[in-house]
Amino acid sequence: MTDRRIRRIVIVGGGTAGWMAAAALARGLQGNCRIDVVESDEIGTIGVGEATLPPIKLFNQTLGIDENAFVAATQGTFKLGIEFVDWSSLGHRYFHPFGQIGMPFDAVPLHQYWLRERARGDTTPLQDYAYAWVAARKGRFERPSGGRQHVQSTFDYAYHFDAALYARFLRGYAEQRGVVRTEGKVVDVTLRGDDGFIESVTLAGGAVLEADLFIDCSGFRGLLIEGSLKTGYESWEQWLPCDRAVAVPSAHGEAPVPYTRATAHAAGWQWRIPLQHRMGNGLVYGSRYIGDDEATALLLSKLEGEALAEPRLLRFVTGRRRLAWNRNCVALGLAAGFMEPLESTSIHLVQSSLSRLLALFPDRDFDPLAAREFNRLTHAEHERIRDFLILHYHATTRDDAPLWRDCRAMAIPDTLQYKLDQFRSCGRTVAEPLELFQNPNWLAVMIGQEVWPARYDPLVDLRTAVDAPSRLAELRQVMEQVALAMPTQAEYIDRHCRAR
Numbered sequence: 001m002t003d004r005r006i007r008r009i010v011i012v013g014g015g016t017a018g019w020m021a022a023a024a025l026a027r028g029l030q031g032n033c034r035i036d037v038v039e040s041d042e043i044g045t046i047g048v049g050e051a052t053l054p055p056i057k058l059f060n061q062t063l064g065i066d067e068n069a070f071v072a073a074t075q076g077t078f079k080l081g082i083e084f085v086d087w088s089s090l091g092h093r094y095f096h097p098f099g100q101i102g103m104p105f106d107a108v109p110l111h112q113y114w115l116r117e118r119a120r121g122d123t124t125p126l127q128d129y130a131y132a133w134v135a136a137r138k139g140r141f142e143r144p145s146g147g148r149q150h151v152q153s154t155f156d157y158a159y160h161f162d163a164a165l166y167a168r169f170l171r172g173y174a175e176q177r178g179v180v181r182t183e184g185k186v187v188d189v190t191l192r193g194d195d196g197f198i199e200s201v202t203l204a205g206g207a208v209l210e211a212d213l214f215i216d217c218s219g220f221r222g223l224l225i226e227g228s229l230k231t232g233y234e235s236w237e238q239w240l241p242c243d244r245a246v247a248v249p250s251a252h253g254e255a256p257v258p259y260t261r262a263t264a265h266a267a268g269w270q271w272r273i274p275l276q277h278r279m280g281n282g283l284v285y286g287s288r289y290i291g292d293d294e295a296t297a298l299l300l301s302k303l304e305g306e307a308l309a310e311p312r313l314l315r316f317v318t319g320r321r322r323l324a325w326n327r328n329c330v331a332l333g334l335a336a337g338f339m340e341p342l343e344s345t346s347i348h349l350v351q352s353s354l355s356r357l358l359a360l361f362p363d364r365d366f367d368p369l370a371a372r373e374f375n376r377l378t379h380a381e382h383e384r385i386r387d388f389l390i391l392h393y394h395a396t397t398r399d400d401a402p403l404w405r406d407c408r409a410m411a412i413p414d415t416l417q418y419k420l421d422q423f424r425s426c427g428r429t430v431a432e433p434l435e436l437f438q439n440p441n442w443l444a445v446m447i448g449q450e451v452w453p454a455r456y457d458p459l460v461d462l463r464t465a466v467d468a469p470s471r472l473a474e475l476r477q478v479m480e481q482v483a484l485a486m487p488t489q490a491e492y493i494d495r496h497c498r499a500r
Contacts, residue, residue, distance in 0.1 A: 004363040006212045013217035014039030017333025017350045019170035024354040026177040040185040050273045050280045051260045051344040052158040059351045071497035073169045074161035075276040078258045080136040085263040089397045094448030097132035099155035105471045113468035115456035131155045134479045136259045140486035160273045189228040197328045216331040225331040232322040239390045240318040246296050247282035248311040253304025258489045266401035289403045324378045325371040384435045387416040395449035427453040
């Protein structure tokens with residue numbers, strides 16, 4: 001039998017995406033394939049994505065990475081969710097928690113009983129039943145623990161970290177497993193004449209690197225996937241109005257809290273991401289609504305501590321490549337598309353694409369069915385995330401600025417409209433099994449954005465044996481008591497993962 005195994009992979013671009021790819025492939029292929037990373041110090045990386053989602057824990061665990069060592073090496077902190085300020089209306093804030101909202105005490109979802117009590121005059125916010133928020137607002141953190149009957153098991157968490165330090169950490173991991181880094185800038189790409197596959201890349205110094213499989217981690221440029229293969233790009237600017245960001249680190253204004261904050265402004269929104277050694281800040285905005293200089297001045301005026309560097313301006317177009325896997329090239333990270341950082345999905349999309357690539361890993365014949373399935377799953381994931389992000393902009397009562405008026409009035413994708421219609425009917429959430437954001441996520445943001453159902457589930461009134469008011473009050477009391485017994489995030493970090 002002819003050996004058709006992939007013999008060499010070239011990853012073009014380093015940064016978080018490139019070194020995640022190198023680490024995952026080195027682990028998955030167990031040294032049986034040469035892996036090269038072409039990275040140019042001259043080009044640098046974007047490096048502003050510092051907040052993550054809970055599945056990153058699985059990525060690190062799959063690599064065998066010790067959590068405490070990783071958090072210390074990346075100046076990391078913990079993330080229990082995202083606080084949204086001024087999104088649905090000025091002066092309103094809510095929390096999108098990681099994990100469950102409440103603990104089920106009946107076959108009917110807890111939030112349906114909460115909706116009934118709200119209709120009867122109970123003003124307790126839904127988020128007060130999410131243990132992630134109860135702990136977050138007190139600045140507390142420790143890992144989930146206990147069985148299903150313990151509130152300590154109902155939450156989840158992710159990380160804030162310095163993206164450049166994470167890339168460096170993964171580089172060390174990958175190089176220990178045989179990955180070769182080549183310093184250089186790609187100046188030419190050679191395609192095979194018979195099928196248009198990539199044959200090699202040429203570096204500025206004249207070196208030529210041939211490979212069977214190429215991974216494009218070159219950022220927004222899409223050097224291989226677009227520059228050479230002309231794959232095409234599908235823009236989603238009609239739904240996601242922001243096309244620029246300005247970012248700057250600052251000194252801490254207070255002790256780091258275990259959550260991200262996203263504050264809406266007239267022409268966009270501002271992120272605030274606490275690390276051990278600094279605060280990450282940025283303003284995401286639409287250039288139709290505010291100029292670059294004005295946006296930069298606005299961000300600098302909102303910092304809670306002294307700026308530690310000059311602001312960096314980024315331009316982007318929300319959307320995705322028409323194919324993430326084209327011929328013998330797979331695009332990851334910004335080369336594959338950009339969703340904007342609102343719900344911290346960028347690093348997750350690299351992770352999920354790597355999982356798909358390993359599950360559908362090709363040989364040198366490159367079965368087109370593998371690429372077709374990879375692209376089908378990738379497109380579906382991007383579209384469902386897109387809808388979740390659009391929800392934040394569209395479900396608002398703000399009329400104080402053109403951006404928000406435009407977002408309220410815009411036509412939205414049918415897939416999002418269906419979810420909204422279902423929820424507005426009787427609080428029904430309808431996420432698909434493979435969606436990144438599941439029912440608790442949609443529920444938190446729907447209620448947070450003040451999307452109110454016309455009624456609660458009719459089944460609630462038939463469950464007369466359930467004393468919901470008592471069960472809800474008991475749950476709040478238990479959560480408060482348990483959260484107070486947790487260490488503060490600073491205490492937990494000092495004990496387990498303080499950066500040296």
